[in-house]
Amino acid sequence: MTSQLVDLQREAELFLYREAKMLDNNRFDEWLDLFTDDARYWMPITESREVGQERGPVAGEWALIEEDKRFLLKRNERLKTGLAHSEQPRSRTRRFVTNIVATENEDGTVGVESNLLVFQSRRGSSEQFFVGCRQDRLTRGEDDWKIAERVILLDHRVLPRAISIYL
Amino acid sequence: MTMTDPRPMVAPARTSTDLVRPDEGMISREIFRDPAIYDQELQRIFTRTWLYIGHDSQLRKPGDYLTNVMGEDPVIATRGSDGKVRVLLNSCRHRGMTICSTDQGNAKFFRCPYHGWTYSSEGPLVGVPRSADAYRNELDKTRLGLVEVPRVETYKGFIFASWDAAAIPLIDYLGRDQLWYLDIPIEGALGGLEVLGPTMKYVIPANWKLAAENFAGDDYHVLYTHGSAFQIGFLPDYDTLADYIAYFDHGHGMGDIPKPGRGLANDLMMAEHFGPEAVDYVKAYNQRIADRLSPEQAAVHGIGQGNVFPNLSWIKFGCFHVFGLYQWHPKGPGELEVWQTTFYDTGAPQHVKDYARSQMSQENAAAGIFGQDDGENFEKITESARGAVSRTLDFNYTMGMGHEGEIDEPTLPGRLGPHYSEQNHRNFYRYWRQLMTEDRA
Numbered sequence: 001m002t003s004q005l006v007d008l009q010r011e012a013e014l015f016l017y018r019e020a021k022m023l024d025n026n027r028f029d030e031w032l033d034l035f036t037d038d039a040r041y042w043m044p045i046t047e048s049r050e051v052g053q054e055r056g057p058v059a060g061e062w063a064l065i066e067e068d069k070r071f072l073l074k075r076n077e078r079l080k081t082g083l084a085h086s087e088q089p090r091s092r093t094r095r096f097v098t099n100i101v102a103t104e105n106e107d108g109t110v111g112v113e114s115n116l117l118v119f120q121s122r123r124g125s126s127e128q129f130f131v132g133c134r135q136d137r138l139t140r141g142e143d144d145w146k147i148a149e150r151v152i153l154l155d156h157r158v159l160p161r162a163i164s165i166y167l
Numbered sequence: 168m169t170m171t172d173p174r175p176m177v178a179p180a181r182t183s184t185d186l187v188r189p190d191e192g193m194i195s196r197e198i199f200r201d202p203a204i205y206d207q208e209l210q211r212i213f214t215r216t217w218l219y220i221g222h223d224s225q226l227r228k229p230g231d232y233l234t235n236v237m238g239e240d241p242v243i244a245t246r247g248s249d250g251k252v253r254v255l256l257n258s259c260r261h262r263g264m265t266i267c268s269t270d271q272g273n274a275k276f277f278r279c280p281y282h283g284w285t286y287s288s289e290g291p292l293v294g295v296p297r298s299a300d301a302y303r304n305e306l307d308k309t310r311l312g313l314v315e316v317p318r319v320e321t322y323k324g325f326i327f328a329s330w331d332a333a334a335i336p337l338i339d340y341l342g343r344d345q346l347w348y349l350d351i352p353i354e355g356a357l358g359g360l361e362v363l364g365p366t367m368k369y370v371i372p373a374n375w376k377l378a379a380e381n382f383a384g385d386d387y388h389v390l391y392t393h394g395s396a397f398q399i400g401f402l403p404d405y406d407t408l409a410d411y412i413a414y415f416d417h418g419h420g421m422g423d424i425p426k427p428g429r430g431l432a433n434d435l436m437m438a439e440h441f442g443p444e445a446v447d448y449v450k451a452y453n454q455r456i457a458d459r460l461s462p463e464q465a466a467v468h469g470i471g472q473g474n475v476f477p478n479l480s481w482i483k484f485g486c487f488h489v490f491g492l493y494q495w496h497p498k499g500p501g502e503l504e505v506w507q508t509t510f511y512d513t514g515a516p517q518h519v520k521d522y523a524r525s526q527m528s529q530e531n532a533a534a535g536i537f538g539q540d541d542g543e544n545f546e547k548i549t550e551s552a553r554g555a556v557s558r559t560l561d562f563n564y565t566m567g568m569g570h571e572g573e574i575d576e577p578t579l580p581g582r583l584g585p586h587y588s589e590q591n592h593r594n595f596y597r598y599w600r601q602l603m604t605e606d607r608a
C-alpha cells in the first residue's frame with residue numbers, strides 16, 4: 001500500500017469515527033453539516049430471493065429512506081419540536097463502524113465502504129440492533145471532508161422496529 | 168382437497184358482551200393482551216374473512232409466486248401453468264417444513280428442503296424420493312398436495328383469499344359503498360397501478376388491532392401524534408385536507424374524506440408548484456374518474472386512508488401520493504409485523520412519481536416521520552394492557568356517540584361522520600365481536 005493510500009484510509013477512518021460520535025451524542029446539527037448541500041441519502045429495502053434470482057437494490061423503486069439534505073434538515077427540525085414522540089425521550093445509541101476501506105475515485109471523490117452496527121436503547125428495556133453496511137462518497141471540502149452520498153444496505157429482511165434514529 | 172373445517176370452535180364467554188361493548192364505546196384492555204382471545208381471533212377472524220394476498224402485477228407469468236401470511240398461516244400465491252392464481256399453505260404435507268422461504272420469484276415446482284417431497288406450482292404432490300422402497304409405493308400422493316385456500320378472488324388486480332369455503336363473494340364482503348371510494352385511486356390511475364419494488368417489513372411490539380383501528384378512521388390522533396409534521400411545514404393545516412370519515416358493513420372504515428370539490432382544488436394548488444405537466448396530470452386523472460366512475464366520485468378525487476377489515480390498511484390522498492397498503496400481520500397478542508407495499512400510477516409524469524415515492528418513505532413508512540410515532544403509540548398502549556389492575560380498565564371510544572348520522576352529504580355513501588369521531592372504531596369492534604361470538608357472520 002502506498003503511503004498516500006494509507007493517509008487516505010486513516011483520514012476516512014477518523015472521519016467516520018468522529019461522525020459516529022456526533023450521532024451517539026445527539027449532535028444532529030453538527031452531523032448534518034458533514035453533508036454537502038446536494039447530498040443523497042438512500043436506504044433501499046432488502047429482499048429475500050432464491051439463489052440465482054437475486055436482484056440488487058433498484059434505483060427508482062421505493063426505499064426505506066430516499067431523501068436529500070433538505071429533508072434531513074426537516075428531520076432535525078422535527079426532533080426539536082418536542083413532538084417527535086418516537087424520540088421523546090431520545091434513544092440511547094452506540095455506533096460501531098468497522099471494516100473501513102477507502103478508495104480514490106476517478107472524479108476526485110473518495111469512496112468509503114464500512115460495516116455498521118448500531119445499538120438502540122429506548123425508554124426502559126426496549127433494545128435493538130441495526131446491522132448493515134454503508135457505501136459513502138466523500139468530497140474534500142476546504143477544511144473538512146463532506147458526505148456527498150450515503151447508501152445504507154441493511155441486512156435485516158424484517159426490521160426490528162421502525163427507524164427513529166440516524167443510521 | 169379435504170380438510171377439517173377450521174371454524175367449529177365455541178367463543179369464550181369473556182369476549183362477548185362484557186368485554187367489548189361498542190354501543191357504549193367501551194372496550195376492555197383484555198382483548199389487546201389475553202393469549203386465549205388472540206387464539207380465538209386467529210381461528211374466528213383470520214379464517215373467516217377475506218385477507219389480502221398480493222397484486223396481479225406481481226404474478227404476471229406462469230410460475231411466478233410470492234409469499235404472504237394469513238393470520239399466522241404462511242401461504243404461497245402462485246400463477247399456475249393454466250394461468251390461474253392459487254393460494255397454498257406454505258407447509259409440507261409430510262412433516263410440516265416450510266416449502267418456500269423467499270419473498271417472491273418464479274418456480275416450476277416447490278421442493279421441500281427436509282426430505283425432498285416435490286409439489287408442482289399448482290399444489291399437487293408430484294415427487295416423493297425413494298417412493299418405491301421407502302413407502303413400498305403405498306403412499307397415496309393424490310391426497311397429499313399442498314393445502315389450497317378454498318377461496319381466491321380478485322378485485323381489479325388485488326388478490327384476496329379466504330379459508331371459509333362458504334364466504335360471501337369478495338365484492339360483497341368489501342361492499343359497494345366502500346368500493347365507491349376505493350375505486351377512485353384504482354380507476355383514476357392513468358396507466359393502471361403497479362407494485363413499486365419490494366415489500367417493506369418491520370416489527371411493532373403491539374397488538375394488531377391498534378394499527379387497524381387507527382387507519383379505520385382515527386383522524387383525531389393526527390393533530391397531536393403527528394403535530395411535529397405540521398410544525399415543520401410538512402403538511403398544511405389538517406382541516407384543509409379533509410372533512411369526514413365513513414364506515415361500512417363488515418367492520419371497514421376510512422378517514423380523511425374531503426368534502427366534494429376540496430380534493431381536486433388541493434391537488435391543483437399543489438400541481439402549480441410542479442408545473443404544467445403536473446396540472447395536466449391532475450386534470451386527466453380527475454376526468455378519468457368522472458368518465459369511468461361518476462362525476463360524484465370525481466368530486467371526491469382523493470381519500471386519505473382506511474382499513475379493510477381485519478388487517479389491511481391503505482393510504483392514498485390525491486395525485487401526489489402513491490397508493491400504499493399495510494398488512495398488520497399478528498404475531499401473538501403483543502406483536503405485529505407490518506408488511507407494506509407501494510403502488511404507483513404507471514401513467515404519472517416521472518417527476519410526480521419521484522416525488523410521491525420519496526414522500527411515502529418520509530411519511531408513513533418504517534423510517535417515516537408519521538410511521539415511527541404511530542408505532543410508539545401502539546407499543547405503549549399494548550404495554551398498558553398487561554398489568555393486573557390496568558387490564559381491568561376499559562378504553563374509551565365514546566367520541567361522537569349519540570351524534571351519528573348527522574352529516575348531510577347526499578352524494579357520499581357509507582355511514583358518514585365528522586372528521587373527529589370514534590364511530591368507525593365502534594363499527595370495527597362491532598364486527599369483531601360478531602365474528603368472535605357468532606357462528607355465522
Ligand code: FES
Pocket residue numbers: 259260261262263264279280281282283284
Ligand atoms: S417435511 Fe417435507 S419432505 Fe419431509
Ligand SMILES: [Fe+2]
Pocket residue numbers: 388389392393537541
Ligand atoms: Fe398516524
